[in-house]
Amino acid sequence: MYVILVYDFGEKRVGKMLKLCRKYLNWIQNSVFEGEISEVKLKEMLQKAHTFMDKTEDSIILFKHSSQVYMDKEVIGHERSSIDVFL
Amino acid sequence: MYVILVYDFGEKRVGKMLKLCRKYLNWIQNSVFEGEISEVKLKEMLQKAHTFMDKTEDSIILFKHSSQVYMDKEVIGHERSSIDVFL
Secondary structure, three states, X not given: OEEEEEEEXXXXXXXXXXXXHHHHOEEEEOOEEEEEOOHHHHHXXXXXXXXXXXXXXXXXXXXXXXXHHHOEEEEEEOOOOHHHHHO | OEEEEEEEOOHHHHXXXXXXXXXXXXXXXXXXXXXXXXHHHHHHHHHHHHHHOOOOOOEXXXXXXXXXXXXXXXXXXXXXXXXXXXX
């Protein structure tokens, strides 16, 4: 399954969420990740996120698709690698 | 065509980009928009973005799909409306 994940977390928890996402998906921009992931792995990741997320403030948006083949991705402007910004 | 648009703009230009995106797409979170848009309208929007974006710093990522039908969207946690945050 191909997913695009976007999160919006409070300052105190955003670092934890970033770390978690990087274990399962590929970082593409700010708080946006994408990647191929199994249902089981995605569930596991979300369960971990639930342990520290504040549901009154934080949010996760998931776009799921059976395959990346049908999605066309285009990057305009400066493409950052995940390394130069977050390490 | 259904698109998910994520932008990362410098502080000085981010407000302009937000305003532009709101004219063409639906805001869903932070710098993330989605919506049905024609190729022509998307091109028009990107041309406008090009007039003020700094390509050494700013970036736009577009995920395009022929139809939203095949995408499954899930929101976990706090779902913000576009009004409470940006007005």
